[in-house]
Amino acid sequence: MFHHTRIRLAATAAAAVAAIGLTACGTGSGSGDEIVDKPKANASAKADSGKEKEPAAEKSSAAPDVAKVGDTLALKGxxxxSGLDVTVVKVVDNAKSGDEFFAPEDGNRWIGVQFQLVNTGTKVYSDAPDNSAKMTDDQGQQFGTTLAEISAGPSMSSDVRLKPGAKALGWVVFEVPKASKAATVTFAMDSGFAQQVGEWKL
Structure with missing residues (x-):
């Protein structure tokens, strides 16, 4: 009986260690990422107001600024x-196809996001912005971009090259279920592998 109890305790301990290991792996996958969600204009306004007195700091802490449509985030590669100022300029939910032969699958819809990219770095930016963007719904489901032309305007090029100071503007498209409610859109340099991830609330 003592032998069985020891085996049971050992099995329980092993299960607990395995559970801890799984949890660590789950959180570890994104542990290097840094979420950037403070708009650039507000960040510089805070820096300027910091030279004055405390009331400005109190004001900013009362209502934390989180990036939304129209805001610019400064990201590093x-x-x-390497660096970009990335702006979510506009969002079109249930975007219409710009091509009569191509449409979302049954039960899905397209959401178009217009991004503006400005190279703030000292090196040429060369990447596929479609790979850098992701959308998350209010259930936590993530969606990558889909290659689609929408009637809202020209698509972002799949091969963007920008010298320092140059900018690019274009739409990227996400295909999501009709029932999904879009919550955030993210953008990270280096085809999504950069440590800094910009996040905008939708």
Missing amino acids: MESG
């Missing part, structure tokens, strides 16, 4: 000297 993996390489030293």
